[in-house]
Amino acid sequence: MVWYITKRLLSAIPLIFIISAVSFFIIHLAPGDPSALLIDPKVRPEDLARIRNNLGLNQSLYVQFLIWFKNVLFLNFGRSFVDSRPVFDLIMERLPATLELMGSAISIGFSLGILWGVLSAFFKGKFDLISSIFSFFGLSIPSFFLALILIRVFAVSLKWFPVLGFSSVGIPYPSLQFFSNHIMHLLLPVFAISFGIICSVLRYQRNMAIEIFHEEYIQYAIAKGLSKKRILYHVFRVAVMPLITLLGLSLPDVLGGAFIIETIFAWPGMGRLGVNAIFSRDYPVIMGIVVFSSVLVILSNLLADILNRLFDPRIIED
Amino acid sequence: MNNFNDNLLLRAENIKTYFPIYKGFFIKKKTGYTRAVDGVSLSIRSGETIGLVGESGCGKSTFARSILRLSPITSGKVWFQGVNLCDMHDNEIRKIRRYFQIVFQDPYSSLNPRMTVGSIIAEPLKEHSIVKRSELQGEVFRLLDIVGLSSQMLNKFPHEFSGGQRQRIAIARALALRPKLLVADEPVSALDVSIQAQILNLISTLQKQMGLSLLFISHNLAVVRHICSKVAVMYAGKVVEYGKTSDIFDHPQHPYTRTLIKSIPVPDPGYKNYKFNNVEK
Numbered sequence: 075m076v077w078y079i080t081k082r083l084l085s086a087i088p089l090i091f092i093i094s095a096v097s098f099f100i101i102h103l104a105p106g107d108p109s110a111l112l113i114d115p116k117v118r119p120e121d122l123a124r125i126r127n128n129l130g131l132n133q134s135l136y137v138q139f140l141i142w143f144k145n146v147l148f149l150n151f152g153r154s155f156v157d158s159r160p161v162f163d164l165i166m167e168r169l170p171a172t173l174e175l176m177g178s179a180i181s182i183g184f185s186l187g188i189l190w191g192v193l194s195a196f197f198k199g200k201f202d203l204i205s206s207i208f209s210f211f212g213l214s215i216p217s218f219f220l221a222l223i224l225i226r227v228f229a230v231s232l233k234w235f236p237v238l239g240f241s242s243v244g245i246p247y248p249s250l251q252f253f254s255n256h257i258m259h260l261l262l263p264v265f266a267i268s269f270g271i272i273c274s275v276l277r278y279q280r281n282m283a284i285e286i287f288h289e290e291y292i293q294y295a296i297a298k299g300l301s302k303k304r305i306l307y308h309v310f311r312v313a314v315m316p317l318i319t320l321l322g323l324s325l326p327d328v329l330g331g332a333f334i335i336e337t338i339f340a341w342p343g344m345g346r347l348g349v350n351a352i353f354s355r356d357y358p359v360i361m362g363i364v365v366f367s368s369v370l371v372i373l374s375n376l377l378a379d380i381l382n383r384l385f386d387p388r389i390i391e392d
Numbered sequence: 393m394n395n396f397n398d399n400l401l402l403r404a405e406n407i408k409t410y411f412p413i414y415k416g417f418f419i420k421k422k423t424g425y426t427r428a429v430d431g432v433s434l435s436i437r438s439g440e441t442i443g444l445v446g447e448s449g450c451g452k453s454t455f456a457r458s459i460l461r462l463s464p465i466t467s468g469k470v471w472f473q474g475v476n477l478c479d480m481h482d483n484e485i486r487k488i489r490r491y492f493q494i495v496f497q498d499p500y501s502s503l504n505p506r507m508t509v510g511s512i513i514a515e516p517l518k519e520h521s522i523v524k525r526s527e528l529q530g531e532v533f534r535l536l537d538i539v540g541l542s543s544q545m546l547n548k549f550p551h552e553f554s555g556g557q558r559q560r561i562a563i564a565r566a567l568a569l570r571p572k573l574l575v576a577d578e579p580v581s582a583l584d585v586s587i588q589a590q591i592l593n594l595i596s597t598l599q600k601q602m603g604l605s606l607l608f609i610s611h612n613l614a615v616v617r618h619i620c621s622k623v624a625v626m627y628a629g630k631v632v633e634y635g636k637t638s639d640i641f642d643h644p645q646h647p648y649t650r651t652l653i654k655s656i657p658v659p660d661p662g663y664k665n666y667k668f669n670n671v672e673k
Binding site: 289290291293294295296297298299300301302304308311312315385 | 457460462482485486487488489490493494496497498501502503504505506507515516519520562565569
């Protein structure tokens with residue numbers, strides 16, 4: 075198992091190299107230059123040349139990339155063009171907020187989706203029909219639109235939740251009041267992200283569970299006189315397996331969605347940092363976020379594979 | 393209906409199991425029924441082995457599932473030791489289920505892939521509190537031993553076993569509840585021929601030892617002839633002939649039974665020619 079994990083981690087390095095190379099060149103293909111945005115348009119040409127030289131922008135693209143990647147291997151992501159702070163610090167500052175948002179959205183989305191899916195397969199009939207319609211509706215609604223509607227209805231009209239931000243201004247940090255205030259801020263964006271997850275997991279899990287209900291070992295579970303609860307548990311244990319893979323695969327989606335949701339709700343996470351960096355052509359920050367996101371996705375996939383191996387006895391260790 | 397004599401274990405009266413056929417895209421309409429089982433009656437006495445034969449899709453398995461209340465019955469009554477199973481609530485039926493167990497056809501799909509052999513066999517014991525918690529381990533060992541598996545296999549998962557071994561596990565699991573009736577739904581048709589004989593001998597030895605009643609479902613007449621004392625022949629949801637095994641095989645009355653018996657493959661080529669010549673005449 076240790077060897078397997080090491081192997082997977084080592085193979086992640088070339089993967090990250092390719093991902094960052096592709097994104098690096100694509101970003102630089104975009105017209106414009108950070109120096110043009112940074113500096114007063116009336117600057118003297120020799121000053122501009124000096125600044126470009128300082129930022130390393132006068133070298134060829136390949137050299138720029140290789141220097142950057144060499145630094146990344148030593149966890150040096152460079153400094154932001156905008157405020158000259160180390161990119162690593164900037165991201166580390168924002169990462170917890172993003173992980174909090176994503177983590178709660180994924181855990182709520184998956185647990186509700188799984189439960190609902192199994193129940194929907196178990197009870198069938200009207201309940202199943204309503205769940206199906208609901209999940210189609212939920213799958214077809216884009217998260218940014220849902221977010222806007224949620225803000226309009228629950229924050230602006232009903233005033234149940236705050237409109238945006240991480241917490242209200244002027245509340246002392248380590249206090250119960252801060253905590254509850256923060257939770258109130260968290261609820262709407264988490265709901266906006268998890269709604270789609272609930273619906274897709276619900277559909278997937280329902281079909282899975284219906285299939286499993288027809289399996290002979292569930293028929294046998296009925297035949298040996300188990301209670302409904304035990305039978306549900308049997309179904310549950312088998313049905314959860316493929317979802318571990320789905321969990322690993324859904325992270326990129328959630329991460330991509332977080333960019334938009336964080337911007338809409340002004341959530342101080344990595345996504346908003348990235349969107350701002352793109353607008354200001356802050357190459358080192360953009361690239362830092364690309365690398366961090368890909369590492370997150372690779373790690374979550376690895377975690378899903380490890381969990382699969384631990385839980386599913388049929389996958390034989392090589 | 394309580395004038396059951398002591399010997400009679402189960403009586404199915406005029407069982408009908410229909411499956412509705414739906415048509416239409418948005419608005420589904422019932423357009424008819426598949427009559428999977430259409431008025432079958434059958435009595436099983438204690439210690440008796442009854443064979444249920446017929447071609448694929450004639451309703452054998454559905455009938456078995458119906459009398460065990462695994463499939464919904466459209467009409468008819470099932471008397472088990474004097475009580476009607478069809479009137480029972482879910483909770484009552486749950487408790488009585490331990491007296492009739494089933495071994496399914498496909499040992500690859502009848503064992504939960506996420507449970508070890510030990511827990512597969514122990515679960516029914518725990519659920520019905522057949523043995524004390526302290527004796528659970530010993531009872532599981534005993535059952536494994538009965539079906540000819542070693543106790544070292546306790547912590548293995550179903551995928552580590554061959555088809556024959558899996559079927560042995562399924563039998564051990566069914567016998568764990570000490571049932572009075574065992575329904576074997578084509579228990580060997582998914583297995584290799586060499587393994588089939590082993591499993592059949594196991595079932596028939598255990599049946600004699602434990603005094604079980606056995607409802608043996610098969611499309612293989614040679615097997616049925618080998619282990620059953622009575623045979624019911626099903627065709628298109630109905631029992632067309634019922635009687636002692638020797639009567640059925642030696643003096644078949646119904647034309648379908650005759651065709652069925654003629655279709656038994658014979659290992660001896662000389663005899664086969666003889667049989668075919670007779671058929672043509």
